[in-house]
Amino acid sequence: MTVIAATAPLIEADGLYKSFGDTAAVRGVSLTVRPGEAYGLVGADGAGKTTLMRLLVGALRMDAGHARIDGHDVVTDTERARSRLGYLAQRFSMYGDLTVAENVRFFGASRGVSGDELARRSAYLLQFVGLAGVEDRLAGVLSGGMKQKLGLACALLHQPHVVLLDEPTGGLDPLTRQDFWQLIIRLLADGVAVLVSTPYMDEAVRCTRLGFLHEGTVLREGAPRELTEPLDGRILELVAAPRRTVQAVVRADPDVEDVAAFGERYHVRVRAAAGPLERLPRALAAAGASFTALRTIAPALEDAFIALLAEGRSDRRHGIEL
Ligand SMILES: Nc1ncnc2c1ncn2[C@@H]1O[C@H](COP(=O)(O)OP(=O)(O)OP(=O)(O)O)[C@@H](O)[C@H]1O
Numbered sequence: 001m002t003v004i005a006a007t008a009p010l011i012e013a014d015g016l017y018k019s020f021g022d023t024a025a026v027r028g029v030s031l032t033v034r035p036g037e038a039y040g041l042v043g044a045d046g047a048g049k050t051t052l053m054r055l056l057v058g059a060l061r062m063d064a065g066h067a068r069i070d071g072h073d074v075v076t077d078t079e080r081a082r083s084r085l086g087y088l089a090q091r092f093s094m095y096g097d098l099t100v101a102e103n104v105r106f107f108g109a110s111r112g113v114s115g116d117e118l119a120r121r122s123a124y125l126l127q128f129v130g131l132a133g134v135e136d137r138l139a140g141v142l143s144g145g146m147k148q149k150l151g152l153a154c155a156l157l158h159q160p161h162v163v164l165l166d167e168p169t170g171g172l173d174p175l176t177r178q179d180f181w182q183l184i185i186r187l188l189a190d191g192v193a194v195l196v197s198t199p200y201m202d203e204a205v206r207c208t209r210l211g212f213l214h215e216g217t218v219l220r221e222g223a224p225r226e227l228t229e230p231l232d233g234r235i236l237e238l239v240a241a242p243r244r245t246v247q248a249v250v251r252a253d254p255d256v257e258d259v260a261a262f263g264e265r266y267h268v269r270v271r272a273a274a275g276p277l278e279r280l281p282r283a284l285a286a287a288g289a290s291f292t293a294l295r296t297i298a299p300a301l302e303d304a305f306i307a308l309l310a311e312g313r314s315d316r317r318h319g320i321e322l
């Protein structure tokens with residue numbers, strides 16, 4: 001790969017809006033991604049992740065706002081903007097009845113890559129994504145992970161400086177997800193700017209910066225550590241049962257803001273830890289619950305996002321539109 005030396009932002013979105021009828025899918029999103037950065041978009045189903053990416057690709061026209069890819073406006077200079085970006089759509093968009101090699105040739109041709117250059121790029125990229133040796137297999141019968149790797153290889157044929165990946169690891173097993181992220185990390189090392197959406201927090205935490213998208217708006221943005229820092233010392237891990245009693249007792253504590261179940265454990269968000277650490281074991285025992293453990297833990301991204309959503313709900317209750 002070519003190493004990108006520039007430091008100017010490669011992705012710039014400024015006040016993007018997009019509605020479909022009555023649905024405001026993207027409501028004033030601004031973000032910047034520089035060379036070598038991975039910006040993670042995290043948000044529930046329908047938060048607007050795909051719509052935002054399609055605006056950046058120039059596949060949808062925004063109602064308001066501007067977006068530039070490597071300095072080129074995606075509306076007024078669409079072709080040049082597109083020539084700088086690779087896009088891996090959320091839905092598999094290869095041809096299932098063509099082989100791996102045929103798909104690569106097809107996407108190469110559509111990107112203006114052909115002849116010796118296509119042969120060179122194709123060999124390099126299939127090696128890069130780990131598909132060398134299966135060139136003759138039909139794309140439709142590849143495993144989920146291999147399909148995504150083929151998609152990535154096709155998105156990289158024209159050496160884009162910007163790569164947009166829409167839930168590239170959705171539904172893949174943890175080992176394949178890990179594999180895929182190794183590829184992303186290698187792209188970042190070359191200076192590519194990556195915008196990636198993911199439902200997985202263990203992936204989100206690898207991003208340079210994250211935007212938490214909710215109902216079309218970036219509720220908060222920052223490095224993973226910046227997002228969890230406000231909760232330092234405020235997340236307790238509790239092991240106790242049964243659920244109904246535990247939730248009732250924990251919620252009744254005056255310093256508890258919220259309790260969320262993580263499998264058999266609970267994450268209890270508190271205003272301050274000292275009171276609940278002292279009170280909860282006794283209160284649980286008094287209510288007849290079986291109490292196993294309670295301790296302060298480092299906040300996880302999930303905790304930060306749950307807190308952020310709760311904040312949004314209480315702001316809305318107070319009439320503040322987020
Ligand atoms: N072409 C369209 N026509 C009408 N509504 C649309 C269209 N595309 C998206 N929407 C709506 O816009 C909102 C945002 O959708 P979008 O696909 O961007 O969300 P998402 O964050 O990618 O969700 P997911 O995690 O499920 O992929 C949703 O309410 C969706 O129903």
Ligand SMILES: [Mg+2]
Pocket residue numbers: 049050051090166
């Ligand atoms: Mg989507």
